[in-house]
Amino acid sequence: MLRSLDIRDMLIIDRLELDFQSGLNVLTGETGAGKSILLDSLGFVLGWRGRADLVRAGAAQGEVTAVFDLPEGHPARAVLAEAGLPAADELLLRRVNTAEGRKTAWVNDRRTTGEVLRALSDTLVELHGQHDDRGLLNPRGHRELLDAFAGTAPLVAAVKAAWADLAAAQRKFEAEEAALDRVRAEEEFLRHAVAELDQLDPQPGEEAELDARRRAMQAAARIREDIARARNALGPQGAEGPMTDALRWLEGVADQAEGRLDAALAALNRALIELGEAEQGVSDCLDGLDHDPAELEAAEERLFAIRALARKHGVIPDELGTFAIELRDRLAALDSGEKTLGELRKAAAEARAGHRAACDALTAARTEAAARLDAAMAGELAPLKMERAVFATKVTPAEPGPEGADSVAFTVATNPGAPAGPLNRIASGGELSRFLLALKVCLTREATALTMIFDEIDRGVGGATADAVGRRLRRLSDDAQVLVVTHSPQVAARGAHHWRVEKRVEGGMTTSTVTPLSEAERVDEIARMLAGDSITEEARAAARALLQG
Incomplete structure (x- = not known):
């Protein structure tokens, strides 16, 4: 509830302090007295976009302060929390406009922005008039208004939850499908590469082992011929034969040499023994160098095949086995992917069916509520001298989404047989005012959180119709604060609190004042x-x- 409004140096207002009450507050005065300035000033402190030249002539700046009661659970508290601003039982808004056009705002003595003010405004005040474009005339809000009238919050919550489930299921399906498409695109490569790797079956460390064997066999081929010559040189056809002949010859004459050959014979025997060991070592080495040429060729072929495959796949030879496992896993994902994709497709279809069922339930509730609203509007329009008008709430199919699959529009036909259309295109000024009032009466439920402002909504009506307007405004104010700017005595008489707006000229300066009556x-x-x-x-x-x- 708006508790007070303090205006300083705004247009023709010098200083004005107003204390408002709950119930129906009426402001009256002659045309041009400054009633619209009050609304301009309130709109300024609430962050509404309006006229720029608000500062009173000669003043350095204009300032407006508004104080609202903010009970626990008021939706403005959520806006304050999101903006990081303190909340209390009292909400103080202050905004300054300099003569140069600079604007500064505070909420509970904390600097803030116009966007925060406008967000707070949506939870604090509703303005209704013949050119209302923030409330009932905005088609984008009609579905929300119908839901509030119908009490469909649980159904809307169910639709939102079902939509979230559907979105999650669809994301999983699309992600799996995209992954499967990527694997399908390389299926031929994967199957060929896995077959190639399985056929070769490279083992960790095998490349280094093959390389060592290859180099050993290549080295043996180069040195074997010289080693064979050396063995021949040491054997019977070489050094061993002459030394054996020499030993035999010396042993034949040793007895006659009276011991002078003993040392030579001993040395020669030792030399033959050493020569035999040398020949045996050379023979063993030569035997070790013997290999099948086909073995070298086979080792080279396998070594080259492993290295070529490693280069082909951009890995080191010892990682070919691990790489093969990765490729097999990707093939396994492809082989099982169709099953997984089918399961996810089924889950998405079930989620879509669940969302559709929730939407259908919400559509049924909206359609039923639309009929009730239309009946209620018919009952309200008759006393307002519009019994021939037909108000209709159109609930039509729309693209399914988080708030259902319906489009809602308030339409009116002012005369029987005339085509129905949007309120602001079909109704004249006076008719529109009465339509808005009737609609507000029908839609308002526990509106204690909002201050409703009606700006000359009774324009163009009088007599019994004006009295009906006043009675409905009074009914609205039973559970809420209503501010009415009016020229109708019938409406003014229904007020619980009454202010008169007057314009005075003193000392060559025009000022506007507001007096409680x-x-x-x-x-x-x-x-x-x-x-x-x-x-x-x-x-x-x-x-x-x-x-x-």
Whole structure:
């Protein structure tokens, strides 16, 4: 609820302090007295985009302060929390506009932005008038208004949850399908590469082992011929034969040499023994160098095949086995992917069916509520002298989404047989005012969180119709705060609190003032509204009758 409004140096307002009450608050005054300035000032502190030249002539800056009651659970508290601003039982908004056009805002003495003010405004105030474009005339909000009337919050929550489940299921399906498509694109490569790797079956460390064997066999081929010559040189056809002949010859004459050959014979025997060991070592080495040429060729072929495969796949030879496992896993994913994709497709279809069922339930509730709203509107329009008008809430199919699969629009036909259309295109100014009021009466439920402002919504109506407008405004104010700017005495008489807006010229300067009226002053003000400048006793009597009715 708006508790107070403090305006300083705004247009023709010098200083104005207003304390508002719950119930129906009416503001009256002659045309041009400054009633619209009050709304401009309130809109300024709420961050609404409006006229730029608000600062009073000669003043350095204009300032507006508004204080609202903020009970626990008020939606404005969520806006404050999101903006990181403190919340209390009292919400203080202050905004300054310099003569140069710079604007600065505070919420509970914390600097803030116009965007935060506008977000708070949506939870604090509703403005309704003939050119209302923030509320009932905005088709984008009609579905939300119908849901509030129907009490479909649990159904809307169910649709949102089903939509989230559907979105999650669809994301999983699409991700799996994309992954499977990528694997399908390389299926031929994978199957060929795995077959190639399986056929070769390279083992860790095999490349180094083959390389060592190859180099050993290549080296043996180069040195074997010289080693064979050396063995021949040491054997019977070489050094061993002459040495054996020499030993035999010396042993044949040793007895005759009277021991002078003993040392030579011993040395020769030792030499033959050493020569035999040398020959045996050379023979063993030669035997070790013997290999099948086909073995070298086979080793080279396998070594080259392993190295070529490693280069082909961009890995080191010892990683070919691990790489083969990775390729097999990707093939396994491909082989099992169709099954997984089918399961995910089924899950997405079930989620879509669940969302559709939730949407159908919400559509049924909206359709039923639309019929109730249309009936309620028919009951409200008759006393407003619009019994021939037909109000219809159109619930039509729309693209399914998180808030259902319906489009909702409020339409009206002002005369029987005339085509229905949007409120602001079909209804005239006076008719539109009454439509908006009737719609607001029908839609309002526990509106204690909002201050509703009606700006000359009774324009173009009078007599019994104006009285019906006033009675409906009073009904709205039973559980909420309603501010009405009006020229209608019938509406003004229904107010619980009454202010008169006046324009004065003092010292060559025009200022606007707002004065709370006593019961006696209300009689004179309503009499003025009935009779004009010359207030007669008859007008006062009529005013008293209105106030008592």
